Amino acid sequence: MPLSESLISDCFRKSCLLELRALKPGNVGHHADGHGMRVQQFIDSAEASAHALVAGGQGVGERVLNSVQATQKQVKDNTNLGILLLAAPLVQAARENGPDNSLRASVRKVLENLTVEDARHCYAAIRLANPGGMGRVNQQDIAVEPDITLLEAMKLAAERDRVAYQYAHNYADIFEYNLTIYEDFLNQWESPEWAATAVFLSQLARVPDSLICRKYSVLKAQEISDMIAPLAAEVLASQDPIAFESRLLSIDGHLKSIGINPGTTADLTVATLFVAMLESASNRGYSKDESG
Numbered sequence: 462m463p464l465s466e467s468l469i470s471d472c473f474r475k476s477c478l479l480e481l482r483a484l485k486p487g488n489v490g491h492h493a494d495g496h497g498m499r500v501q502q503f504i505d506s507a508e509a510s511a512h513a514l515v516a517g518g519q520g521v522g523e524r525v526l527n528s529v530q531a532t533q534k535q536v537k538d539n540t541n542l543g544i545l546l547l548a549a550p551l552v553q554a555a556r557e558n559g560p561d562n563s564l565r566a567s568v569r570k571v572l573e574n575l576t577v578e579d580a581r582h583c584y585a586a587i588r589l590a591n592p593g594g595m596g597r598v599n600q601q602d603i604a605v606e607p608d609i610t611l612l613e614a615m616k617l618a619a620e621r622d623r624v625a626y627q628y629a630h631n632y633a634d635i636f637e638y639n640l641t642i643y644e645d646f647l648n649q650w651e652s653p654e655w656a657a658t659a660v661f662l663s664q665l666a667r668v669p670d671s672l673i674c675r676k677y678s679v680l681k682a683q684e685i686s687d688m689i690a691p692l693a694a695e696v697l698a699s700q701d702p703i704a705f706e707s708r709l710l711s712i713d714g715h716l717k718s719i720g721i722n723p724g725t726t727a728d729l730t731v732a733t734l735f736v737a738m739l740e741s742a743s744n745r746g747y748s749k750d751e752s753g
Contacts, residue, residue: 464555468742470515473548476734477507477541480727483657484709486689487716488727495717502536509535510545515552521575522582522611524549529586542590543624543672543728546583548735550575550628555739564740565636572612572628579611623671623725627732639664639733640740646697655702658709661723661730662693670723677721685721688712 464472481490481503489495489503510528519527528545554567562570584607607614615628627634639660647656666689669682689712696705716722 463558464739464742466515466517466556469552469555469739470511472738472742473514473552473735474507474511476731476738477544478504479653479734480657480731482654483661483730484654484706484713485658485661485723485727485730486709486712487685487721487723488661488713489722492710493713493717495713496720496722498538498540502538503540505535506532506540510541514545514548515556517556520579520582521549521553521571522579522586524552526582526586526589529590533589539590539592542587542592543725544731545586546624547627547632547728547732551632551732551735551739555743558743564736564743565631569631572631575611575628577608577610580607580609580614583611583614621671621674623668624728626671627729632732632736634664634668634729635733635736638667639729640736643733643737649700650702652702657730657734658702659697660733661726662689662696664729665723665726666690666693668726670726672724673721681721685716685723 481500483490484492487495489498489500491500494500509531513531514524514528516524516527525545528549529542532541532545550568550571551564553571554564557571558564558567588604609617612628615625618625619629620626623634642663643656643660646659647653650656650659665686667686669679669686671682673682673685692705692708692712696702696709699705
């Protein structure tokens with residue numbers, strides 16, 4: 462069922478803050494700053510963008526642009542573009558979800574109804590955030606105004622960008638893999654933070670990070686995934702993930718020392734936590750008329 466604006470906003474903030482408490486090798490969190498960024502910037506970004514992201518009367522593209530503008534005003538850095546691009550269709554779906562629909566079914570409907578105007582707003586948001594490693598492409602480059610829908614634009618980028626891949630494949634990484642990982646390890650380990658780490662490690666081991674691909678190369682991204690995969694397998698087979706904390710921190714320090722940030726994997730982790738919280742809220746029966 463549809464969820465209230467305040468409840469969706471609360472779920473978004475909580476998912477961002479939970480991800481920051483998870484140990485994610487190479488990525489900024491409470492365990493360590495990195496890449497010239499501080500964890501407080503990400504906390505401030507979550508707070509600054511939450512209202513703009515979920516406010517009523519907006520389409521998906523407007524949600525992205527308004528929340529990027531709010532973030533830039535607060536932190537003046539690109540701390541959450543990928544998160545906002547992933548979250549906006551989820552917000553729209555949660556606001557519109559019918560009583561007989563799953564969240565994923567509602568997301569599919571939102572994606573199918575994306576417009577050229579949504580694409581123009583998102584292109585403006587991306588230019589404002591100015592993420593690293595964008596480069597140039599022959600079709601619908603970010604430097605020019607798009608003349609196709611946002612879904613069509615994302616399909617063009619899906620092979621080189623894992624955020625775009627979610628649009629093109631109805632959030633397959635989240636609904637078909639990561640959500641189950643999170644729920645299973647939350648039940649097993651009884652720690653939301655470590656369950657979030659499980660999502661991050663599983664995603665990175667399974668799919669090379671597209672931010673690393675853009676900034677370095679596909680080969681470098683695959684090398685990082687291959688490096689993390691054996692340890693990820695050990696952690697996910699363990700009854701006590703805390704036993705692996707020192708090894709994970711060692712890899713974290715190494716990746717940051719060479720400038721490697723699996724940032725897209727972290728964005729997908731936030732989106733997974735957001736979906737888990739939205740579904741939990743929906744299962745508890747909160748309607749759009751309740752404050753949560």
